[in-house]
Amino acid sequence: MKPMTETTPVVEMRNIRKSFAAVQALRGVDLVLNHGEVLGLVGDNAAGKSTLMKVLSGAYIPDEGQILIEGKNAHLTDPLHARRLGIEMVYQDLALSNNLDVTANVFLGREAVSLKLGPFGVLDGRYMEKEAQRLLDRLKIDIPSVRLMVERLSGGQRQAVAIARAMAFNSKVIIMDEPTAALSVAAISKVLDLVRELKAQGASIIIISHRLEDIYSVSDRLMVMRNGRKVRDAVIADNIDDFRERVVAYMVGARDDFAVTAAG
């Protein structure tokens, strides 16, 4: 029984199972994300972390299990549905249109319209530009102009635009898939600053990364997956060296906090 004082988690996934043909990608995974929390999600390749996040973002429909968004049962049917419920995914390959400017990317698929002429909605360019600039300012993202084409931005700036877009529409949960992969050291630190800024502004974030030091530096809690199961779920408290050693032990299967449950 939960104590009455505990607030409802923003996301709760219970006993999620998902198979692809004979492969059991997820074997009954539980996940809890609290309001204003950054949850790090790690695991070796094929541990199931990306599959789990695709279930949460509506890209995959689980075979079994339950998803609660702010305590309410949700049957996510597709990514747009998940997005309407406030779950935003920042994809590893960014999902930006290089040929459009920053504003157009922030509002892609959700353009503001000033006038509706039959099937033609007329873009409200000035409003969107103003809002995009305000968003970047609020998140302290340093891009010279929202009129810049995305193809002219650096990798770190693009990642920032992708993350800003996820924040643009009052989302409840932001899932980031390897936000610091393929970035320079300076850009990584900027992206991590951005994650802290989002958290400070009240966002709830799940961050998948292979870079344990990044997870360590921004996350409140860590969840480790292995072979489609959760093997560790705990608040980050160690120093970085102990943390790394311990996490690796869970990732390679030397330790497992949930072994008994899983066997049963």
Next chain:
Amino acid sequence: MSIKDLIKAQQHNIREYGMYIAFLVIVIFFTITTKGLFVSSRNIGNLVNAMSYIAVLAVGMTLVIVIRHIDLSVGYLAGTLGAIAAIAIKYWLLPLGVTIPLVLALGILAGLLTAFLVAQMKIPAFVATLAGWLGYRGALQLATRSTGTIIIENDIFNALGNGFIPDIPDIGILPGVHKVTLLLGILGIILFILGEINNRKKTQAYHFEVLTMNMFIVKLIFVSAVIAGITWVLAGYQGLSWAAVILLIVVLLYSYITSRTVIGRHIYAVGGNPEAAELNGISVKKITFLVFGSMGLLTALSGILYASWLRSATTIAGAGMEFDAIAAAFVGGVAVAGGVGKVTGSIIGALVMASLTNGMNLLGWDISIQYIVRALVLAGAVIFDVQTRRGAK
């Protein structure tokens, strides 16, 4: 925003300016070498009529290439639809009010068929439209087999490609000048200036940067002078042709849709990154149907303009038109990889290619040399495009 950033933000416009400059160079070259014949009212009037059906195709082709496809079938489809228009008028005795909507509807249908093959059956557009090229070639021969060339004797239909807008009767002022054309030109300039001022005011109200006042005035004067010049030249012959009016409407409509509406934004989003578009709730399939449907509509319009211009439907009408349209789009700055390219650019591209042909004809250059010159211009334009794009990165 620093000067450097400003230049960076403007970099994509530099390609466009380059094209306008190239066009200007071509015009000046032919004006000098033909001793002014090239810019004579009569020649410019003919040039516009002779390019209009290609330009209309180029507008549609621009969007097709922007969403990373191609359409090889439009030439013979235009020919076939022109033949259907001729048959409808001459043998079915249908009134124009039925014939033209019918042909336009058939064009849309043909475009949707291509879209079905591309978006639904997942056949590469090159192959699907190559099949269309063969099929419509056969259809055109079938339609004209028993009759051969069909002469169209409907004056109103023929006016679309040859006729000029009516003028007010001569009242003593400006004899020999087409006054309605002049008035339309003046109206165009007034609307342009008011629109620019209004736009500038609104943009300033949002505290965004705008051109400096001096640059703004220079821009207004320059564009007004260009409109005034073209108007004056056209007014000196028989005025604005119906083909030019139709082309103008198509260009204004498509520029507006592509640059100012949600659908236009989504077309470019699909061209830039289809996966990203899909993830953001934009249906790539829907956009593909829309773009090929519009291509079909414009192909029908082009077929009507061409048949009207020739006053007949021939057994080989439309042959090679697809390549002229594709070349116009590429010369006009449409990127081969998709996602980039403006409707206005493709019109300039069509103008460049038509001016070359026209100018070289006036100079009496050999046709084989003409092909080679056009080849060099096409390759040169795309090389310039690729280089500036790379330089901008």
